[in-house]
Each structure stands twice: as structure tokens, then as C-alpha cells.
Amino acid sequence: MEKLITKELVKKYNFKFNKNLGQNFLIDNNVLDNIIEGSEVSKDDFVIEIGPGVGTLTRELLNKAKKVCAVELDSELIPILQNELKEFDNFQLIHKDALKIDFNEIIGDEKHIKVIANLPYYVTTPIIAKILNEGYNFDSLTIMIQKEVAERIDSEPDCKEYGALSVLVQYYCDTKIIMNVPPSAFIPQPKVNSIVIRLDKLDKPRVEVKDKQLFFKIVRQSFNMRRKTLRNAIKSLKVMDLETMEKAFNDAGIDPRRRGETLSLQEFANLTDSIYKFI
Incomplete structure (x- = not known):
């Protein structure tokens, strides 16, 4: 036909x-x-x-x-x-x-x-x-x-x-x-x-994270509140107190005053693993 x-x-x-x-x-x-x-x-x-x-x-x-x-x-x-x-x-x-x-x-x-x-x-x-x-x-x-x-x-x-x-x-x-x-x-x-x-x-995800659900929760929150700093975006997740959160940012080597849109996948992964370590 x-x-x-x-x-x-x-x-x-x-x-x-x-x-x-x-x-x-x-x-x-x-x-x-x-x-x-x-x-x-x-x-x-x-x-x-x-x-x-x-x-x-x-x-x-x-x-x-x-x-x-x-x-x-x-x-x-x-x-x-x-x-x-x-x-x-x-x-x-x-x-x-x-x-x-x-x-x-x-x-x-x-x-x-x-x-x-x-x-x-x-x-x-x-x-x-x-x-x-x-x-x-x-x-x-x-x-x-x-x-x-x-x-x-x-x-x-x-x-x-x-x-x-x-x-x-x-x-x-x-x-x-x-x-x-x-x-x-x-x-x-x-x-x-x-x-x-x-x-x-990919054969495996581009970055390794200890908790994939936490990774995407942090990513979504960072962009849902993209005008806010990472400190304020992550704070609204209520996964840890402010003092512990500062330790997590310091451990990841990420300035909490940055905004989510500036982070690479690897930096999101580093931040996720540091937060995971402290909660």
C-alpha cells in the first residue's frame, strides 16, 4: 500500500x-x-x-x-x-x-x-x-x-x-x-x-548520592525558592536546626548565601551528602 x-x-x-x-x-x-x-x-x-x-x-x-x-x-x-x-x-x-x-x-x-x-x-x-x-x-x-x-x-x-x-x-x-x-x-x-x-x-547516574530522595528534595526546594539563598531554601525543609545546617554547608564547601541556580550537579550531590551526614 x-x-x-x-x-x-x-x-x-x-x-x-x-x-x-x-x-x-x-x-x-x-x-x-x-x-x-x-x-x-x-x-x-x-x-x-x-x-x-x-x-x-x-x-x-x-x-x-x-x-x-x-x-x-x-x-x-x-x-x-x-x-x-x-x-x-x-x-x-x-x-x-x-x-x-x-x-x-x-x-x-x-x-x-x-x-x-x-x-x-x-x-x-x-x-x-x-x-x-x-x-x-x-x-x-x-x-x-x-x-x-x-x-x-x-x-x-x-x-x-x-x-x-x-x-x-x-x-x-x-x-x-x-x-x-x-x-x-x-x-x-x-x-x-x-x-x-x-x-x-547513562549506565549510572551522573553523580553519586547517599540518598536520592533527599537529593531531589533539595534540588526542587532550591528552585521552588530560586530567589532565596540556599540557607533559606533548605531551612524551609525543616530537616535540621540552623546551627547543624551551617555545619552541613561548611562540610560541603558551599556558601549558604548562594542560590540554587548556581550549583552544579556535583555541588548539589555534595550538599545532599553533607546534610545526610548530619541528620
Whole structure:
């Protein structure tokens, strides 16, 4: 069967975009090709695609990968995907909310897991956080996200973009920006520019900490109160008295008058381990 492009599939099925789901479908084949190439999908890979839309990218992935499991929330898209991709015996479709899925149930005994996602922008950060925090065994996550979010993920300390999301992603992954994507690459057109970024999971976290939960609690609090000094941000956690807290800062070699946005991952790790030592 000759491949149909996104616009033709939308017209063929008279598909109506759901504003509540924030749907924007890719119509630029150059972007699609770059996602395929940038994700480096091969015949050894088990691909989880989150948000397949009408299946244009899915079809290309099915021709490249060992198997593709697509997770779609919109019930209107399920029969379209089932019909358009019925010829592929390496296709699996799951009609669920990706934020409520245990991906280990999908992965099973599979190796070489690659996740690819083109999602509504309001859900991209929660999806990234879920996949990283829940410790799934994957090689890479290639995702289309709002340009500003990609810049936050890829930012360095001491700039306004640097935040808790930067630390979370860089703790677990290397990052690689694949391409910038203009609004004209979608229907309907979003009001923002996009970026395709790949997150390659590290064999072990970038820094070692004695208490990972405490590490991320300190990171979140430091950026939730980013206008305040570290002393005031950490004080609000109420994990120790002020005198002990000063000892912890001194032990970590970090000036408590600094702000969280100035700390590197290693400095956050040092501060966490010093606080852990004293509580």
C-alpha cells in the first residue's frame, strides 16, 4: 500500500482535532526523517511510541524496528491506527493514558528499548519525569518538546533556564538536540517553536548520592525558592536546626548565601551528602 501522509489521513477519516488534548500532528516529512535518523532506531530495537497520532511516524518506525508498541489516549484515533497499520505483525497498540501506565508491563523481557514521543506540550515534562523517576530500562528517549523546555533541559548552571528539570534529566541522561522545528511543520500550527531532543540514559547516574530522595528534595526546594539563598531554601525543609545546617554547608564547601541556580550537579550531590551526614 502506498504511504499516506498526515494531511491525507486526517482528511480520509474526517478526523477532528481535540483541543482539550492539545493535538498537533507532524506534516513535515523532513522532520519525520530527522526523528527517525536522530533516534537511531534499528532492527534490534523495541520502540515505545507515545502519542502516535494517525500513525505516519509509526509506519516508518515499524519498517525500522523489531517491534513498535504505540500508546494512544484518544479513542477516536484507535480505529484509524488499527486500520492503517493492520499489515504489520510487529505492531502493538495500547489505548491508555501514558501517565498511568507501568511501562515495565509493556517492556517485559525486551532489550534495547527506545522511547519516541510527540506529545501535547502540557504533558511532556510529566512524561519525562515519570520515565526517569520510575527507573525504566530504556536506551534513549527522543521527544518533540517546546523550544523553551528543551533549552531548560540542556542548560548549564547560573542561567535563567537552569532548573529542577535540568538537574533531573542531566542526573540520568546525556542530551542531544536533533533539530529545531517551526510551527509550520504541524497541523494545526502551535503558537510556539519546537525542538526534537534525544535523552540517552547513562549506565549510572551522573553523580553519586547517599540518598536520592533527599537529593531531589533539595534540588526542587532550591528552585521552588530560586530567589532565596540556599540557607533559606533548605531551612524551609525543616530537616535540621540552623546551627547543624551551617555545619552541613561548611562540610560541603558551599556558601549558604548562594542560590540554587548556581550549583552544579556535583555541588548539589555534595550538599545532599553533607546534610545526610548530619541528620
